[in-house]
Amino acid sequence: MIKTESLTKTFRLYNSPADILKELLFGKKYHTEFHALKNVSFEVPDGQALGIIGQNGAGKSTLLKILNGVILPDSGTHICDGKTTGLLELGTGFNPEMTGLQNIYMNGLLLGMSREEIDQKKAQMIAFTELGDFITKPLKTYSSGMVMRLAFSVAIHAEPKCFLVDEALSVGDAYFQQKCSRKIKKFRDEGGSIIFVSHDLNAVKILCNQAVLLDHGEVVDQGDPEQVINLYNYMLAKKTEKMDTPVCQAGTSAEGYGNFQAKIVSLRMLNDLGDDVDYFVSGKPTVIEIDLISDIELEDITVGILIRDRFGQDVFGTNTFQLKVPIKLQSGSDCTVRYRIDEFNLGAGKYTLTVAAHSQAVHIDDCYHWIDNVKSFEVLSATDFLSIGLVRLKPEVELICRGAGNSEEVILR
Amino acid sequence: MNLPLLLEFTKRDLVEKYSGSILGMLWTFLWPLVTIFIYVVIFSNIMGSKLPGSSSAMSYSIYLVAGILPWTAFANTISRSAIVFSEKKAIISKIKISLPYLPLYIVLSETVVFIISVVIYLGFVLGSSSPVFAWIIFVPWIYLSHQVFAYALGFLIAIFQVFIRDLREVTGIVLQIWFWFTPIVYTTDILPKGVKEWFAYNPAWIFIKAYHDIFVFGKIPDFYNLMIITAIGHGLLIISYLLYRKLEKGIRDVI
Numbered sequence: 001m002i003k004t005e006s007l008t009k010t011f012r013l014y015n016s017p018a019d020i021l022k023e024l025l026f027g028k029k030y031h032t033e034f035h036a037l038k039n040v041s042f043e044v045p046d047g048q049a050l051g052i053i054g055q056n057g058a059g060k061s062t063l064l065k066i067l068n069g070v071i072l073p074d075s076g077t078h079i080c081d082g083k084t085t086g087l088l089e090l091g092t093g094f095n096p097e098m099t100g101l102q103n104i105y106m107n108g109l110l111l112g113m114s115r116e117e118i119d120q121k122k123a124q125m126i127a128f129t130e131l132g133d134f135i136t137k138p139l140k141t142y143s144s145g146m147v148m149r150l151a152f153s154v155a156i157h158a159e160p161k162c163f164l165v166d167e168a169l170s171v172g173d174a175y176f177q178q179k180c181s182r183k184i185k186k187f188r189d190e191g192g193s194i195i196f197v198s199h200d201l202n203a204v205k206i207l208c209n210q211a212v213l214l215d216h217g218e219v220v221d222q223g224d225p226e227q228v229i230n231l232y233n234y235m236l237a238k239k240t241e242k243m244d245t246p247v248c249q250a251g252t253s254a255e256g257y258g259n260f261q262a263k264i265v266s267l268r269m270l271n272d273l274g275d276d277v278d279y280f281v282s283g284k285p286t287v288i289e290i291d292l293i294s295d296i297e298l299e300d301i302t303v304g305i306l307i308r309d310r311f312g313q314d315v316f317g318t319n320t321f322q323l324k325v326p327i328k329l330q331s332g333s334d335c336t337v338r339y340r341i342d343e344f345n346l347g348a349g350k351y352t353l354t355v356a357a358h359s360q361a362v363h364i365d366d367c368y369h370w371i372d373n374v375k376s377f378e379v380l381s382a383t384d385f386l387s388i389g390l391v392r393l394k395p396e397v398e399l400i401c402r403g404a405g406n407s408e409e410v411i412l413r
Numbered sequence: 414m415n416l417p418l419l420l421e422f423t424k425r426d427l428v429e430k431y432s433g434s435i436l437g438m439l440w441t442f443l444w445p446l447v448t449i450f451i452y453v454v455i456f457s458n459i460m461g462s463k464l465p466g467s468s469s470a471m472s473y474s475i476y477l478v479a480g481i482l483p484w485t486a487f488a489n490t491i492s493r494s495a496i497v498f499s500e501k502k503a504i505i506s507k508i509k510i511s512l513p514y515l516p517l518y519i520v521l522s523e524t525v526v527f528i529i530s531v532v533i534y535l536g537f538v539l540g541s542s543s544p545v546f547a548w549i550i551f552v553p554w555i556y557l558s559h560q561v562f563a564y565a566l567g568f569l570i571a572i573f574q575v576f577i578r579d580l581r582e583v584t585g586i587v588l589q590i591w592f593w594f595t596p597i598v599y600t601t602d603i604l605p606k607g608v609k610e611w612f613a614y615n616p617a618w619i620f621i622k623a624y625h626d627i628f629v630f631g632k633i634p635d636f637y638n639l640m641i642i643t644a645i646g647h648g649l650l651i652i653s654y655l656l657y658r659k660l661e662k663g664i665r666d667v668i
Contacts, residue, residue, distance in 0.1 A: 011666060020667075021576065068507075068509060070505070070665065071665045093504055096430060097429070097432040106425065109415075109417055109421050110510075111508070196461075
C-alpha cells in the first residue's frame with residue numbers, strides 16, 4: 001500500500017549559490033519559489049497500480065522522489081508499507097570497469113538487499129537479463145540496452161513492496177519491453193503496489209487501476225484511467241488552442257502546396273461528442289470536416305484524406321472521387337466536406353492526417369492544394385476489448401467444443 | 414544504510430580506482446610502501462637528517478613517518494568527507510540513503526590504508542633495528558579519537574559544501590596550512606618561544622604528539638590531552654548532527 005496525504009513541496013530557486021549564503025547571512029530573500037506539489041493525496045492499495053500523468057513540470061518527478069525518500073516534503077505525509085524501489089534509479093552505482101555480476105552486488109545492496117539474498121537470486125537475475133557470457137565481462141562492453149536489462153532485472157528481483165516506475169521502460173527493444181511489462185504486471189498481481197509515471201497513455205490505461213492527473217503540482221483529476229486520460233487530452237488540446245497555431249493557411253507555400261485554385265482553409269476532426277480534439281477512442285464515431293474555398297469556378301474537385309501511422313506509412317486513404325461525391329464550386333464560394341466515420345477502427349497509437357484537394361482520382365493532373373500531416377492525433381484503445389496493431393478488426397468468436405463420445409456442439413459468442 | 418552496503422562502498426573505494434589495472438588491489442599496498450621508502454631513504458641516507466639529540470641515522474625518518482601516517486588519514490578523511498555529497502550525487506539523488514552514514518566509508522577506507530601503512534612502517538623500524546615500544550597498544554584509541562574528530566569535522570563541512578561549492582578548495586588550503594602549523598616535518602625545538610605555547614591549542618598536535626611519544630620516544634602518551642581531543646570530537650559530532658537535522662531538507666533539494 002502506498003498512501004500520501006496532502007504532500008506539499010516548494011523549491012527555492014536561487015540564481016547562484018552565493019545567493020544562498022547571502023540569504024543565510026543577511027536574512028534577506030534572494031530566492032523565487034516554485035511550488036512543485038500542492039496538497040497531493042492518494043492511496044494505492046495492495047495489488048493495484050496508479051498511473052500519474054501530466055505535462056512536463058507538473059510535479060511527477062518530484063512526487064516520485066518524495067515517495068522514494070530522496071527529497072523531503074515541506075508538509076504532508078507518505079507511507080509505503082514495506083521496501084520501496086524505484087525503476088527511476090535504474091543502474092545507480094553501476095561501474096563500467098566492473099563485470100555485470102559485480103555490478104549486480106553493488107546495485108542490489110543499494111536497493112536494500114542483503115548479500116545472502118543476492119546470492120540466492122543471482123541465478124534468476126542473470127537468467128532474466130539473457131546476457132549469457134556477457135555477465136562476466138566489464139560493463140563498458142555492454143550496449144545501453146544490455147545495461148538497462150541488467151538494471152531492470154536487479155530492480156525487480158529486489159522484491160520491493162512498492163514499485164515506482166518512471167519512463168525508464170521506454171529504453172530497450174520491444175521484446176524486452178514486453179518482458180518487463182509482463183514482470184511488472186506479475187508483480188502487481190502478486191500484491192505489490194505500483195506507481196507508474198508515463199507519457200504513454202495507452203500503457204497507463206492497460207496497466208493501471210486508477211490514475212491521477214497532475215497540473216502545476218495539483219491533483220486535477222483522480223479516478224478511472226480512461227476518464228482521467230480524456231481530461232488530460234482535453235487539457236492538452238486547450239493548450240494547443242491557446243498557442244493559436246493556425247491549422248492551415250491557404251495560399252502560403254509553407255502550408256501545403258498546389259496551384260491553390262481551390263484552397264483548404266480549415267480542418268476539424270471531431271470525436272463522438274462533436275468536440276474538435278487530438279485523441280479518439282478506437283471504434284467510436286469520428287468526423288473529419290474540411291472547409292474549402294475557391295476564387296474561380298471549378299467543375300471537378302476531389303477532396304481526399306489520408307491517415308498515416310507514426311512511421312509515415314499509409315494506413316488508410318480515400319477521396320470523394322472514389323466515394324462518388326462530385327464537388328463543384330462557383331467562383332468565390334465555399335463548401336465543407338464532411339467525412340463521417342461511424343466506427344473509427346484504427347488500432348491504438350499515434351497517427352497523422354493528410355488532406356488534399358485535386359481533380360479526378362489522383363492529384364497528378366490538377367493539384368489544387370495538398371497539406372501533408374496537417375494534424376496529429378492519437379487513438380486510444382477502446383474499453384470493450386483490447387487489441388494491438390494498426391487496425392481494430394471486430395472478430396466474433398465461436399467456440400466449438402466436442403465431447404469424447406457423442407458430438408455435442410456449443411457455440412458461444 | 415546497512416553494514417554490508419557500507420563495506421561494499423569501502424571495498425569499492427579501495428579497489429575501484431585500480432579496477433582495470435593489471436596489479437589491481439596490489440596498488441593499495443604499493444603506494445604506502447613507496448611513500449615510506451622514499452622518506453626513509455631520502456632523509457636518513459641521502460640528506461642524513463637526524464633528530465636533535467639523537468645519534469641514530471633512522472631517528473628523523475621514524476619521527477617523520479610516525480606523524481605523516483596519522484596526519485594523512487586525518488586530513489584525507491576531512492577533505493574527502495567534505496565533498497562526499499557532491500561525489501555521490503548520482504546515488505543520493507536516486508536512492509534513499511542516510512547522509513550521516515555516507516562519510517563512514519571514507520573513514521573505513523582510510524583506516525585500511527592506515528593499518529597497511531603502519532604495518533609496513535613497523536617493518537622498516539624493525540628492519541633498521543630501532544626499538545618498537547609496548548605503548549603501541551594505545552594506537553587504536555588515539556586513532557579512534559582523531560578519526561571521530563575528522564569524521565565530525567568533515568561531515569560538518571560537507572553540510573555547508575553542498576551550498577557553498579568553494580569549501581572544497583578552502584578545505585584543501587586550510588588543511589595544507591594546518592599541516593605546516595603542526596610539528597610533523599619539524600620538531601618543536603626549532604619553534605621560537607611564545608609560539609610553542611600556542612601549539613597546545615592545535616588539536617592535531619595533541620594526537621601527533623601522542624604518536625611521536627609512542628613510536629619515537631617510547632613514552633606513554635598524555636591521556637589528559639587525548640581525553641580533550643576525544644571530547645572535542647564528540648562535541649563536534651553532536652553539533653554537526655543537529656545542524657544536519659535542521660538542514661537535511663535543503664541539502665537533499667540542492668543535491
